[in-house]
Amino acid sequence: MNILVCVKRVPDTESRIRIQLETKSIAEDGLNFVISPYDEYAVEEALKLREAKGGTVRVVSVGKDAAVAVLRKCLAMGADEAFLVKDDSPETYDGLRTARIIARAVERKFAGTDLLLFGKQSVGADNSQVPAMVAELLGLPQATVVTKLEVEGTSATALREIEGGMEKVVLSLPAVVTAQKGLNEPRYETLKGIMAAKKKDIPVVKLEELGLGPDELASQVEVTGLDVPAQRQAGKILKGDPIETARELVRLLRAEAKVI
Amino acid sequence: MIAVFMETRDGKIKKSSLEALSEAKRRAGEMEVETAAVLVGGAVADLVPSAFALGAAKVYLIENKALVDYSSQAYALALAEFVGEVKPAALFFAATAMGRDLAPRVAARLGAGLASDCVKIAVKAGALEFTRPIYAGKAYLTFTLRSTPKLATLRPNTFPLGEAVPGAGEVVERQIAIPDGAVKGRVAEVIKEESAEVDVTEADVVVSGGRGLKGPENFALLHDLAAVFPRAAVGASRSAVDSGWIGHQHQVGQTGKTVSPNLYIAVGISGAIQHLAGMSSSKVIVAVNKDAEAPIFKVADYGIVGDLFEVLPRLKDELKKALAE
Numbered sequence: 316m317n318i319l320v321c322v323k324r325v326p327d328t329e330s331r332i333r334i335q336l337e338t339k340s341i342a343e344d345g346l347n348f349v350i351s352p353y354d355e356y357a358v359e360e361a362l363k364l365r366e367a368k369g370g371t372v373r374v375v376s377v378g379k380d381a382a383v384a385v386l387r388k389c390l391a392m393g394a395d396e397a398f399l400v401k402d403d404s405p406e407t408y409d410g411l412r413t414a415r416i417i418a419r420a421v422e423r424k425f426a427g428t429d430l431l432l433f434g435k436q437s438v439g440a441d442n443s444q445v446p447a448m449v450a451e452l453l454g455l456p457q458a459t460v461v462t463k464l465e466v467e468g469t470s471a472t473a474l475r476e477i478e479g480g481m482e483k484v485v486l487s488l489p490a491v492v493t494a495q496k497g498l499n500e501p502r503y504e505t506l507k508g509i510m511a512a513k514k515k516d517i518p519v520v521k522l523e524e525l526g527l528g529p530d531e532l533a534s535q536v537e538v539t540g541l542d543v544p545a546q547r548q549a550g551k552i553l554k555g556d557p558i559e560t561a562r563e564l565v566r567l568l569r570a571e572a573k574v575i
Numbered sequence: 576m577i578a579v580f581m582e583t584r585d586g587k588i589k590k591s592s593l594e595a596l597s598e599a600k601r602r603a604g605e606m607e608v609e610t611a612a613v614l615v616g617g618a619v620a621d622l623v624p625s626a627f628a629l630g631a632a633k634v635y636l637i638e639n640k641a642l643v644d645y646s647s648q649a650y651a652l653a654l655a656e657f658v659g660e661v662k663p664a665a666l667f668f669a670a671t672a673m674g675r676d677l678a679p680r681v682a683a684r685l686g687a688g689l690a691s692d693c694v695k696i697a698v699k700a701g702a703l704e705f706t707r708p709i710y711a712g713k714a715y716l717t718f719t720l721r722s723t724p725k726l727a728t729l730r731p732n733t734f735p736l737g738e739a740v741p742g743a744g745e746v747v748e749r750q751i752a753i754p755d756g757a758v759k760g761r762v763a764e765v766i767k768e769e770s771a772e773v774d775v776t777e778a779d780v781v782v783s784g785g786r787g788l789k790g791p792e793n794f795a796l797l798h799d800l801a802a803v804f805p806r807a808a809v810g811a812s813r814s815a816v817d818s819g820w821i822g823h824q825h826q827v828g829q830t831g832k833t834v835s836p837n838l839y840i841a842v843g844i845s846g847a848i849q850h851l852a853g854m855s856s857s858k859v860i861v862a863v864n865k866d867a868e869a870p871i872f873k874v875a876d877y878g879i880v881g882d883l884f885e886v887l888p889r890l891k892d893e894l895k896k897a898l899a900e
């Protein structure tokens with residue numbers, strides 16, 4: 316089975332996000348970048364499937380040169396090959412643009428892919444748009460936010476999270492699946508894996524090679540503002556006897572906050 | 576026209592879809608266009624009155640036996656066809672599991688821009704302007720979409736539900752052909768969680784626990800407290816989930832769910848940045864923690880510094896008394 320995993324480089328979740336007002340963008344200096352956490356579950360699932368069924372695991376990222384670090388981590392985890400689709404444009408927050416790039420890359424460079432795995436969303440833009448858009452552009456079925464995946468022959472069964480339960484989705488391959496926390500426990504890279512990954516070549520695919528027109532690469536999103544939320548003010552602190560404080564809290568919730 | 580996709584579960588329109596319809600009605604009023612509801616499914620005509628009650632001028636009914644079980648492919652085909660024919664200026668969805676699965680497919684099919692998980696929508700110079708959290712709410716992005724139509728998913732529990740008043744309007748039935756072989760994936764079964772609790776993203780009150788609970792067995796205290804409220808759910812910090820104390824579907828924060836309930840009660844949670852990102856848009860935040868220096872107190876409207884094992888049972892009793900009044 317040929318699996319392609321799409322990954323993104325994002326600031327880690329402990330990052331404090333600062334804004335550059337003049338460019339309406341996120342200040343990147345001082346941020347620690349990692350593979351988007353949900354993408355790690357996608358890579359792990361691909362490796363597990365390869366171990367069970369054979370085949371190859373390829374990983375691709377659309378982004379700047381710096382994304383190579385994330386691809387190298389995937390190689391160190393055990394992916395066979397990694398590719399960078401080089402896109403130097405700043406974050407557009409437009410899922411459709413990225414989806415068009417990935418869909419075209421799949422058609423031109425990764426033909427014969429049986430399963431496309433993604434994280435359920437990037438941790439950052441938080442759009443959760445790209446995987447389903449890629450599926451639609453390629454005419455493939457999808458299961459998003461998946462916590463269990465079984466592949467049998469040319470079909471897959473996925474459990475996806477919905478409010479208050481799960482949906483069991485039956486897909487015929489090729490298909491798009493997005494990973495949710497709970498799908499698996501991502502492995503750590505081994506020293507041997509890290510050493511081997513350092514030696515591997517990471518081919519660069521240029522955007523021009525994909526033959527997308529300017530219309531297709533134009534962002535649909537026009538940013539008019541970027542703000543950090545107003546800091547919440549620390550409120551009233553109650554201390555002392557548990558019965559007294561509980562009673563006072565309930566009184567405040569009713570009389571002052573009016574939420575009960 | 577602003578059209579709104581009405582998600583149905585268990586033979587009812589979801590509350591979050593009705594919230595989206597209410598918001599569409601308000602914005603359409605400003606734009607002086609009409610609001611329409613779009614009902615998709617096997618047999619959904621029974622649900623027409625609830626859409627009219629919230630002010631839809633028209634209800635489009637797309638019924639087909641191929642639409643009985645949800646399939647992102649079949650539903651996207653139906654909605655894209657509807658948009659192509661009726662040409663609404665915008666199509667809204669609730670940002671639910673289904674809305675987030677479906678809207679991107681419709682957008683890709685139409686080549687349209689999509690605003691995901693909006694928390695605010697405004698009309699500026701006649702055009703819709705969307706605001707949505709990025710980095711799980713560490714920042715907010717405001718933007719317009721260049722395409723027509725403009726697609727958006729609206730975060731549940733964020734937009735006020737309009738008042739339902741019995742009303743009527745035009746019902747438009749639309750036929751849709753779904754070719755054999757066009758649908759390669761579908762929902763075979765819906766498995767409900769046994770607990771009667773609502774999802775953290777849909778709850779009015781969320782009671783969350785962290786490392787301070789000391790072990791999985793003590794989550795019972797949170798369930799007891801949540802049970803006092805009519806629509807409450809139990810949440811958890813990442814460290815509690817990673818310790819295996821509770822399922823990840825309860826996790827609130829940047830690698831969990833973002834919630835905005837009326838009342839968020841953080842119990843034994845210190846308040847890591849990634850947790851705060853997921854709950855800071857709650858209307859009122861209460862923290863219970865024995866460490867007076869815990870960062871959670873910096874965002875809490877009300878804090879109790881004390882032993883949660885002593886405080887929670889008392890808090891439950893007092894809340895019960897107050898809510899019974």
